[in-house]
Amino acid sequence: MKKYFKNILRVLVLSFLASCTSEITDFTEVDRQALISPDYSNIVVPPNIAPLNFKIMEQGSEYVVKAFAHKGKPIVIRSKNPIIQFDLKEWHKLMQEGKGSDINMEIFVRGDDKNWKKFQTLTNHISNDSIDSHLAYRLINTGYVFWSGLGIYQRNLENFDEKPILENKSFEYGCLNCHSFRQNDPDDMIIHIRAVHGGTIVSRDRNLTKIDTKNKYTLNAGVYPSWHPDGKYIAFSVNNINQHFCNGETRIEVSDGLSDLIVYNIETNTISTSVQVSGPSRENLPTWSPDGKYLYFISAPPSSSLDDRIYAKYELLRIGFDGLTGSWGDVDTILSSKSIGKSISFPKVSPNGKYIMFCTSDFGYFTIHHPNTDLNLLDLETGVYREMEVNSDQTDSYHSFSKSGNWFVFSSKRMDGLFTRPYFSYLDENGKASKPFVLPQKDPEFYDSFIQNYNIPELITGEVPLSPLAIRDKVLEDAVPAQLDLSVDTLYMKWHLTQKDK
Numbered sequence: 001m002k003k004y005f006k007n008i009l010r011v012l013v014l015s016f017l018a019s020c021t022s023e024i025t026d027f028t029e030v031d032r033q034a035l036i037s038p039d040y041s042n043i044v045v046p047p048n049i050a051p052l053n054f055k056i057m058e059q060g061s062e063y064v065v066k067a068f069a070h071k072g073k074p075i076v077i078r079s080k081n082p083i084i085q086f087d088l089k090e091w092h093k094l095m096q097e098g099k100g101s102d103i104n105m106e107i108f109v110r111g112d113d114k115n116w117k118k119f120q121t122l123t124n125h126i127s128n129d130s131i132d133s134h135l136a137y138r139l140i141n142t143g144y145v146f147w148s149g150l151g152i153y154q155r156n157l158e159n160f161d162e163k164p165i166l167e168n169k170s171f172e173y174g175c176l177n178c179h180s181f182r183q184n185d186p187d188d189m190i191i192h193i194r195a196v197h198g199g200t201i202v203s204r205d206r207n208l209t210k211i212d213t214k215n216k217y218t219l220n221a222g223v224y225p226s227w228h229p230d231g232k233y234i235a236f237s238v239n240n241i242n243q244h245f246c247n248g249e250t251r252i253e254v255s256d257g258l259s260d261l262i263v264y265n266i267e268t269n270t271i272s273t274s275v276q277v278s279g280p281s282r283e284n285l286p287t288w289s290p291d292g293k294y295l296y297f298i299s300a301p302p303s304s305s306l307d308d309r310i311y312a313k314y315e316l317l318r319i320g321f322d323g324l325t326g327s328w329g330d331v332d333t334i335l336s337s338k339s340i341g342k343s344i345s346f347p348k349v350s351p352n353g354k355y356i357m358f359c360t361s362d363f364g365y366f367t368i369h370h371p372n373t374d375l376n377l378l379d380l381e382t383g384v385y386r387e388m389e390v391n392s393d394q395t396d397s398y399h400s401f402s403k404s405g406n407w408f409v410f411s412s413k414r415m416d417g418l419f420t421r422p423y424f425s426y427l428d429e430n431g432k433a434s435k436p437f438v439l440p441q442k443d444p445e446f447y448d449s450f451i452q453n454y455n456i457p458e459l460i461t462g463e464v465p466l467s468p469l470a471i472r473d474k475v476l477e478d479a480v481p482a483q484l485d486l487s488v489d490t491l492y493m494k495w496h497l498t499q500k501d502k
Contacts, residue, residue: 024108027116034058034107034119041122044426044434046131047099048158051086055444062110069098083444100128129406132184133158138455152179160442165464170472172196182227184403186464190225199479212479226287230323234264235286235295254366255309259284272485274328290353294318298344311363313337316344351405359397367397377431390425390436402459409457422457
């Protein structure tokens with residue numbers, strides 16, 4: 001008897017599902033695409049991305065969405081609710097089977113008059129190239145005046161799982177920032193702690209240390225880190241930074257009065273620098289070339305007034321570096337601010353060494369508060385740069401490449417002009433970027449009410465293997481002071497430090 005009722009129930013369920021997913025044949029065609037939010041239309045997507053859930057922004061009493069590719073079983077969703085959420089397993093099955101082809105979305109909306117309308121098909125392309133599986137970022141308040149409730153988190157891009165890497169509520173609400181990874185490897189990571197329990201947490205091959213890069217020869221502790229490809233060195237800038245509250249479009253400004261570059265040797269616990277990158281000019285935001293032979297950075301003239309600090313224009317330079325000996329080479333100018341009429345910030349070299357992606361703004365280097373900030377791409381082979389296709393009329397700023405270099409993520413305020421969200425784009429072999437799309441969420445209305453900023457999005461190839469508790473325990477330890485390398489000219493360094501308070 002029990003088996004009989006189970007079979008009856010199974011037949012009823014299957015009949016219900018069949019009626020829910022039956023084809024709609026009587027409809028009126030609408031000569032446009034349906035409006036959806038977020039805008040997941042005409043984009044290139046990685047085959048391993050989480051479901052692109054969306055809300056249909058069309059008035060109706062019932063909705064049907066049919067997603068299909070050239071291979072695989074279509075997904076059909078029929079709902080009274082305009083919020084469309086795909087089953088995770090069905091989505092990934094369709095994406096993998098349709099890899100390298102288009103994924104299409106047919107959208108039907110039933111009006112209050114009981115008649116169906118069919119909108120033009122939404123078409124996206126499924127790339128053959130997967131994206132790194134995780135994204136690391138800091139969540140921070142809009143003004144970032146207060147740092148209570150800060151955390152660095154990791155999101156699995158293949159589903160909707162988010163986990164903390166470290167939250168400051170676990171160590172007396174100190175400030176944490178400047179997370180960085182070596183070539184997208186979650187085993188090699190840096191997190192900088194300021195104020196309470198200050199120091200720099202370094203994970204190399206999952207082994208944790210806490211160092212203090214500030215000594216009597218450096219302006220401050222190192223920030224804005226960049227890992228050398230071989231994992232032996234980490235480049236930092238040391239800055240004398242101030243925050244300013246302003247009128248107009250730029251409500252908050254961060255300026256750089258003095259700054260130098262240093263390179264930290266993990267194996268010897270020593271700091272090295274060169275007069276060429278620790279001079280009167282303001283050297284900032286170091287980033288290594290993929291082969292480790294060059295350290296790229298931005299530089300502005302010395303400041304003598306508040307206006308000089310705030311309205312500086314930075315140019316793009318590089319200096320040679322020998323990873324075997326730790327010795328410095330010569331400085332070259334790659335792109336001058338005068339030649340482009342803009343200030344350059346956040347240079348990042350593509351993994352294949354062909355391009356440098358960087359930000360431009362009217363002045364300064366702290367671009368997240370500048371609505372006119374745009375992303376640019378410089379071809380290192382030709383020396384030609386251009387503004388990228390992904391830009392909007394709002395802030396488009398901090399960016400990072402996937403390990404393969406086919407994908408990149410960047411921070412944008414295009415959604416509302418206030419909050420930064422991570423957007424993804426595909427970069428083809430000719431340096432052309434696809435239309436960007438926002439980080440998918442399980443609830444398509446998530447961004448309507450989420451009032452924190454995604455800060456410093458970094459693509460990584462897997463989950464950070466260390467627990468937040470293990471990192472917290474290291475934060476609570478005393479930092480090991482880094483020593484100055486014996487080859488550094490200490491007389492010059494002492495002189496330079498006397499300029500700090502002038």
